[in-house]
Structure formats: C-alpha cells, structure tokens
Amino acid sequence: MANLKRIILLAVVVMFAGCGGRAAVYHDKNMDFGSIHTVAIMPFMNLTTDAGAAERVRDVLSDSLLATGAVYVLPSGEVARGLARAGVNSPSEPAPAEVKTFCSFVKADAVITGVIREYGEVRSGNTSSTIISVSLQMMEAQSGRIVWSASATEGGITIWDRLFGGGAEPMNAITQKAVDELIKKLFA
Amino acid sequence: MAACRRLLAARYRLLVTRCRLLVICLAMACLAAAVSGCAASSVRTPPVPASYGRRPVVVVLPVQNLSRTDAPLKGIRQSFEDRLRKLGLRVVPEDVVEQVMARHRMRDVGGLNAEMSLAFSKEAGAGAVLITSLELYDPTYPPKLALTARLVATGSDEPEILWMDSTGVSGDDKPGLLDLGIVRDPGRLLEKAVGYLAGSLDDALSGRWTKGNGVLMAGRFKPNRFFRSPLLDPGRRYTVVVAPFYNVSHRSEAGNIMMLHFVEELCRHRRHFRVIEPGLIRHEFLNERIIMNDGISFANADALFSQLRADLIVTGKVLDYQDYKGPDGNPSVDFDTLAIEDNSHEVVWSSSDSATGKKGVYFFDRGRISTAHRMASAMARSVVELMIKG
Incomplete structure (x- = not known):
C-alpha cells in the first residue's frame, strides 16, 4: 500500500513537472531598466505557416506596452524608416552594431526582437485547439547586447480538452494572454 | 391530517421557489438578449452648417x-x-x-x-x-x-x-x-x-x-486594448488628417475603406474634430511622394502636418477585413489605430481591435452583424468616442 502511494505521488510530481516550465526568462542584472523610455519593436521572425502571425503579435505587443504607460513605443512606420536608413540586413535578428546605428537614427533606448514559434491550430487525434509560442529579446542601444529575454506559450491541448472536448480559445485571446505574460516578466 | 397539511405547504413553498427561479432565469435571458442585440442605439449624423x-x-x-x-x-x-x-x-x-x-x-x-x-x-x-x-x-x-x-x-x-x-x-x-x-x-x-x-x-x-x-452596441466593439496619452486634450478642436490605413489583409482597398470609416466617425464629432477632405490628403501624398512602408513615419507625418496645417494624424493597419458569400458566414475585421500629434510629435493614441459578426451574440443570432462594413463602422465609432472621452 505504501509503495502504491509512493508511485502515485511520483506520477503526480512527474505530471506537474511536465506541465510547468513553459516559460523561461533572463534579466541582465547590471542593466537599469528604468533608463529605458523609448522602445522600437522590430519585425518578428515567423517560424509558423501563418503569414500574418508575426504582424499580429507585434501589433498586440506594441499596444500592450504603450498601454502600460511605462515605455513609449515607436510607430512601425518609423521603425521601417529607421531600418532602411541604418541598412539593417536582417531586422528580425540584427547584429549589435546594427542595433547601435539604428537606435541612434530613431532615438530609441532599446529594441525588441522576437520569434513566433507556433501560432494557430494544433490537432492531436480528434482534439484540436489553438496555440501560440513566442520568445522575445531586448537589446539596449548603447552596446547592442541582450539585456532581457523571455518566452511564453499559451493555449494547446489540455487533458480537459482530450476528455471532454470543447471549443478552442480564439487566437486573439491567447495572443493577448501570451503578450501579457511576457510584459509581466519584463517588469518583474 | 396535520402531516398532510405540512406536506402540501412544503410542496407549495417548493413550487413558489421554482417559479421564482424560472422568473429570474427568464429575466436574465431577456437581459442577455438585450445586451447582445436589442441595446443597439442609433447613430446620429450632424446637419450641414x-x-x-x-x-x-x-x-x-x-x-x-x-x-x-x-x-x-x-x-x-x-x-x-x-x-x-x-x-x-x-x-x-x-x-x-x-x-x-x-x-x-x-x-x-x-x-x-x-x-x-x-x-x-x-x-x-x-x-x-x-x-x-x-x-x-x-x-x-x-x-x-x-x-x-x-x-x-x-x-x-x-x-x-x-x-x-x-x-x-x-x-x-x-x-x-x-x-x-x-x-x-x-x-x-x-x-x-x-x-x-x-x-x-x-x-x-x-x-x-x-x-x-x-448601430452601436455599448461596449461590444470596444478596442481590445488601447493607449490614450494625457496629451490628447478633450477640450481642444483638432484638425485631423486621416491617412489611408496600411493594408496587410487579403481584401484589396481595405486600407482606404478603413480610412473612410474613420473620416465618417470623426465627422460626427464636429465640436472636437475638423476632418480634412481625403482628396486633399491624397494630393499631398502624391506631391510629397509619400509611400508608407509598414505604416506612417515621423518624416511623413511632418510633411503632412506642415502642408495641410493639421495637428493630428489618424492612421493604422488593417490585418483582416472579410465579408462572406451566401446566407451563412461570419464577417471579420481586425485593425490597429494610431494617432500622432503635431505639438508633442508623439503617438497619442494606439489601439488594436478585432471582432467577428457574432461577437457578443448568444441567443438565436439576435444582434448578428452581416457585413464587415457595419462592424468596422461600430468599431471605428468606439475608437473615436474613447479618443474623445478616454
């Protein structure tokens, strides 16, 4: 009986270990994040099949950051102009030197780059759901080094979905949740 | 006999409780129906001066x-x-x-x-x-x-x-x-x-x-998230340029369509906004060779401010603008709005908004919207009202 209890306990621990750890975060301890007032959000790298995913997540992030009132986000048109002037080859993964040049043109204190790893519908057997997986990095203007990095995943197929079915959450809702989680990590 | 009376009284109380529950449920259903569709208030267009x-x-x-x-x-x-x-x-x-x-x-x-x-x-x-x-x-x-x-x-x-x-x-x-x-x-x-x-x-x-x-269903088409700068003064009358929205949707002309929605909604609030005729704006875009790459830049905004003597530029990005064919379907609209002010040279409004025709519809398709036009119009109205009131 005691063995059975241990096995059950171990199974529960393993199960929760699998469920947790969906997000990682890095903060540069030497960085004063209070000095960042203006941020430019670069076009995101899109690893999904949805061509509009990067654009949607970028816009939601831009609005959400502005809505916090803590930082000012440059409009995407100004970012595009700055990228053209600075001659940045790959806006989704700029080199530190490119970040410095770009920030001097647009007068930004930091840039945010990102990768959309998953966006859209996922299916497993008869069950389907929506999922988003995003990772972001912040590079500061003075040196071009990474000062913050975090990722978030929302949605996906849960045990509840498998057992009872039910409608998937709309993409907009889970995008907002993932972005909120990332912002929380940024200001943590 | 007494036991029989007690039983009847208990049954009567149960019946009364059930009736009350039924009335409450019906009232809630009516309220939900009202929220989803009946609460549509009319929109008013001002007279010609x-x-x-x-x-x-x-x-x-x-x-x-x-x-x-x-x-x-x-x-x-x-x-x-x-x-x-x-x-x-x-x-x-x-x-x-x-x-x-x-x-x-x-x-x-x-x-x-x-x-x-x-x-x-x-x-x-x-x-x-x-x-x-x-x-x-x-x-x-x-x-x-x-x-x-x-x-x-x-x-x-x-x-x-x-x-x-x-x-x-x-x-x-x-x-x-x-x-x-x-x-x-x-x-x-x-x-x-x-x-x-x-x-x-x-x-x-x-x-x-x-x-x-x-129609304007109160709160139904409010932007998902918005930023309103304190620099936006509700007591001031702004001269507004509504620039064509940057279009990344599959609907060609969605950028111009969204622009018209905003011109219309801003025109309803003459006390707060003087809207510049889109023909003049198009002329300036051609004159100044303005090509919007991923939206409007501050350099473009400066040119428009100086040439058109405006103090606010409203523009944005259309991500989705879809109507459907046939009797069954669901139109969808998804756009971002951005406003840049001349004095501060800053973004003073930013919002993102997405909706489908069945948003907020719960009972028997009551309140369903069948064209992207009506939805986009209500969404733009919501943005403009929030711009004014905050």
Whole structure:
C-alpha cells in the first residue's frame, strides 16, 4: 500500500513537472531598466505557416506596452524608416552594431526582437485547439547586447480538452494572454 | 391530517421557489438578449452648417468602386441623381460634369482636391460635390451592399466635408415572419441603400440631425486594448488628417475603406474634430511622394502636418477585413489605430481591435452583424468616442 502511494505521488510530481516550465526568462542584472523610455519593436521572425502571425503579435505587443504607460513605443512606420536608413540586413535578428546605428537614427533606448514559434491550430487525434509560442529579446542601444529575454506559450491541448472536448480559445485571446505574460516578466 | 397539511405547504413553498427561479432565469435571458442585440442605439449624423446654404447645386461624381467587383456603378450614380432631384436639389447634368473632369484630367473620383474644388465651382456652378464609394457589392443570395457618401463644399482651396453617412445592408438583415422580409433582388436592396443615404442628406441639408441606421452596441466593439496619452486634450478642436490605413489583409482597398470609416466617425464629432477632405490628403501624398512602408513615419507625418496645417494624424493597419458569400458566414475585421500629434510629435493614441459578426451574440443570432462594413463602422465609432472621452 505504501509503495502504491509512493508511485502515485511520483506520477503526480512527474505530471506537474511536465506541465510547468513553459516559460523561461533572463534579466541582465547590471542593466537599469528604468533608463529605458523609448522602445522600437522590430519585425518578428515567423517560424509558423501563418503569414500574418508575426504582424499580429507585434501589433498586440506594441499596444500592450504603450498601454502600460511605462515605455513609449515607436510607430512601425518609423521603425521601417529607421531600418532602411541604418541598412539593417536582417531586422528580425540584427547584429549589435546594427542595433547601435539604428537606435541612434530613431532615438530609441532599446529594441525588441522576437520569434513566433507556433501560432494557430494544433490537432492531436480528434482534439484540436489553438496555440501560440513566442520568445522575445531586448537589446539596449548603447552596446547592442541582450539585456532581457523571455518566452511564453499559451493555449494547446489540455487533458480537459482530450476528455471532454470543447471549443478552442480564439487566437486573439491567447495572443493577448501570451503578450501579457511576457510584459509581466519584463517588469518583474 | 396535520402531516398532510405540512406536506402540501412544503410542496407549495417548493413550487413558489421554482417559479421564482424560472422568473429570474427568464429575466436574465431577456437581459442577455438585450445586451447582445436589442441595446443597439442609433447613430446620429450632424446637419450641414447653415453658412453653406440649404440647397446647393450638386455635382454627383461617378461612383468610386472599392469593392473590386463588377458592380452597376452607372446605375448607382443615376439612382443618386434621381433621388436628389426628387428632393428638390439642382443636380449638374452628367455631360457637364464629364467635361469638367476631362478638362482637368480628373481620374480619382474618391476625393476632391483644391484644383477640382475650384473647377467645379467656377465651370459647373456647383456649390457641393457628392462623392460616393461602393465598398461591397454581392448580388448572390442574399444580396449584400455597402455604400459611403459624403457631400463636400466647393469654391475654396480647402474643400470642407459638409455631410457624410454610410450604410451596409444584407438581404437577410430583417427576415421577419416566415422570411417575408428577406430582400432577394439586389436592385431593391440598392434602392433601399440609396434611399436611406438620400434621406440622410436631405435631413442634414434641412438642418436636422439624422437618425442613422448604424448601430452601436455599448461596449461590444470596444478596442481590445488601447493607449490614450494625457496629451490628447478633450477640450481642444483638432484638425485631423486621416491617412489611408496600411493594408496587410487579403481584401484589396481595405486600407482606404478603413480610412473612410474613420473620416465618417470623426465627422460626427464636429465640436472636437475638423476632418480634412481625403482628396486633399491624397494630393499631398502624391506631391510629397509619400509611400508608407509598414505604416506612417515621423518624416511623413511632418510633411503632412506642415502642408495641410493639421495637428493630428489618424492612421493604422488593417490585418483582416472579410465579408462572406451566401446566407451563412461570419464577417471579420481586425485593425490597429494610431494617432500622432503635431505639438508633442508623439503617438497619442494606439489601439488594436478585432471582432467577428457574432461577437457578443448568444441567443438565436439576435444582434448578428452581416457585413464587415457595419462592424468596422461600430468599431471605428468606439475608437473615436474613447479618443474623445478616454
């Protein structure tokens, strides 16, 4: 009986270990994040099949950051102009030197780059759901080094979905949740 | 006997409790239905300022086709002319209008620039120009149609928007009892739409506020998230440039369509905004060689501020703008809005908004919206009201 209890306990621990750890975060301890007032959000790298995913997540992030009132986000048109002037080859993964040049043109204190790893519908057997997986990095203007990095995943197929079915959450809702989680990590 | 009485009393109390529960459930269902559809309040269009005269001579321009479909454009124009004549307005004959347009090589019929404003006034004797844009034309069952019209004063190098209204209708909007209210003929639907717009124009010219047919479900189409800078002063009257929205949706012309929605909604609030005629803005875009790459930049904004003497630019990005064909479907609209102010040189408003026609609909499709036009209109209205009130 005691063995059975241990096995059950171990199974529960393993199960929760699998469920947790969906997000990682890095903060540069030497960085004063209070000095960042203006941020430019670069076009995101899109690893999904949805061509509009990067654009949607970028816009939601831009609005959400502005809505916090803590930082000012440059409009995407100004970012595009700055990228053209600075001659940045790959806006989704700029080199530190490119970040410095770009920030001097647009007068930004930091840039945010990102990768959309998953966006859209996922299916497993008869069950389907929506999922988003995003990772972001912040590079500061003075040196071009990474000062913050975090990722978030929302949605996906849960045990509840498998057992009872039910409608998937709309993409907009889970995008907002993932972005909120990332912002929380940024200001943590 | 006493036990029997107690049993009856208990049964009676149970029955009363169940009845109360039923009444509460019914009341909640009615409330939800009201929230989803019945709470639609009407939208009002302001009258034409008296200083422009009550019955100007009107030029009806050819219809701008933003639907990118084969549509009876000449029929729509003719229908407008007939309606305006019936209302007692003097309409400049079509051949005279064509001659003036040819003389000045006017190709864009979606706006009025300074040159054409003066030309129509001097050469055709017109006091105003009616600009009509066809956003949607789908003759298949049930027919769907969306039209926007505005009246612009001529005779000055700064043509002023006097009136603007729009309508988006579907044949199955009001099916009625036994589907007797369904409109199957696209021609009839077109007449209905033109009739509504002509009536609205007549009200505006007569100095009356028009009770519009647009709907605003309180809170239903509020932006998902927005930023409103304290720099945006609700007590100030802004001169606004509404630039075409950057379009990344699959619907061509969605950028221009969203621009028109915002022009219309801003025009409803004359006390807070003076909206610059889109024809003048287009002219400046061409003059200054402005090409929006991923949206508007501060350099572009500066050029517009200085040339048009504006103090606010409203623009954005359209991510999705979809109508559907047939009786079953769900239109969807997804866009971001951005406002840049001249003095602070900063973004003073930013919002993202997405919705489908069934957003907030819970019972029997009550409150369902059948055209992207009506939805986008309500969403734009919500943004403008939040811009003013915060």
